[in-house]
Amino acid sequence: MRSLLRSPLFWITVVVLITAATLPWYVSGYILGLLTIAYYFGVFAMSWDLLFGFAGEVNFGPTFLIGVGAYTAGILNNKYGISPYACIALGAFASVIAGFVLALPALRVRGPYFGLTTLVAVLILQNFIIVFADLTGGEIGLTIPDVLSIDSGINYWIALGFMTVSGCILFGLARSPVGLILQASGQDPVQAGALGFNIVKHKLAAFVVSAFFSGLAGALLVFYMGTASVGLVVDIAVGVQVIVAAVLGGRRTILGAALGAIFLIVAGEFLRPTGELATFIVSSVALLVILFFPGGFLGSILSRVQKS
Numbered sequence: 001m002r003s004l005l006r007s008p009l010f011w012i013t014v015v016v017l018i019t020a021a022t023l024p025w026y027v028s029g030y031i032l033g034l035l036t037i038a039y040y041f042g043v044f045a046m047s048w049d050l051l052f053g054f055a056g057e058v059n060f061g062p063t064f065l066i067g068v069g070a071y072t073a074g075i076l077n078n079k080y081g082i083s084p085y086a087c088i089a090l091g092a093f094a095s096v097i098a099g100f101v102l103a104l105p106a107l108r109v110r111g112p113y114f115g116l117t118t119l120v121a122v123l124i125l126q127n128f129i130i131v132f133a134d135l136t137g138g139e140i141g142l143t144i145p146d147v148l149s150i151d152s153g154i155n156y157w158i159a160l161g162f163m164t165v166s167g168c169i170l171f172g173l174a175r176s177p178v179g180l181i182l183q184a185s186g187q188d189p190v191q192a193g194a195l196g197f198n199i200v201k202h203k204l205a206a207f208v209v210s211a212f213f214s215g216l217a218g219a220l221l222v223f224y225m226g227t228a229s230v231g232l233v234v235d236i237a238v239g240v241q242v243i244v245a246a247v248l249g250g251r252r253t254i255l256g257a258a259l260g261a262i263f264l265i266v267a268g269e270f271l272r273p274t275g276e277l278a279t280f281i282v283s284s285v286a287l288l289v290i291l292f293f294p295g296g297f298l299g300s301i302l303s304r305v306q307k308s
Helices: 008-025 029-054 062-080 084-106 112-131 152-175 177-187 189-194 199-225 230-234 236-249 255-270 277-292 296-307
Strands: none
Touching: 008 029, 008 152, 008 255, 008 296, 029 062, 029 152, 029 177, 029 199, 029 236, 029 255, 062 084, 062 112, 062 199, 062 230, 062 236, 084 112, 084 199, 112 230, 112 236, 152 177, 152 199, 152 255, 177 199, 199 230, 230 236, 236 255, 236 277, 236 296, 255 277, 255 296, 277 296
């Protein structure tokens, strides 16, 4: 407990949460809606950080896991009228199954081949959505009849609470003995295996945990947005945004991934009046941070605090 209270990351997290909790008192519903989306993307980025930042596996297709959870929940609600909460739970379960099935062959290969396997999975999911348009809505998208709430404040608290709980669980896992084994296997799998650790088992567990939170966040997002579409949850560009958010905020910090996602979503929205220039500005900032601050926003701050 004492080591936690002395941690700069702990106090940064407390400040961020207190700030987020007070926002509904003085910002508009539009801002709350924007941050609600950002918080779900924060969970996407944190889940990806667990797999890449700690396990060292380059997952180029985070939207595969997100999309499976989102579309499973959306289809069940649209076609069969199942309650939103049951749909969300089943969407997360479907992502876990899909993540487990994908991880088994993917973990047999190393380096870029693992990333290419996950990228191909995204393309397969995209084609599935287009081919089975009667079920999925195809390119137009799938309308979600039910929503969790029509109140922007309630939706905001759901997203913030979900991101907070997810972040605590992922951070605790990353700092647990399992997380330490993941770091060791990500840095030197041969040496970690020589010490008697089951590398494949631990990486498979990390993949399944990442799949669970990605699918759960994807299902919650589509019930907030009222639609499930390729552009929202499956597009490769969305996956790139998730990856950039995690790297931008700071690898192996969990919280940094969430902050990076919030920055990208908010900055992109406020720069929207500039048209195509918005993407250029946000991408340039992200590139500069990656080049000159490899540890990301939060990683750089933590390293300076520790040195001082």
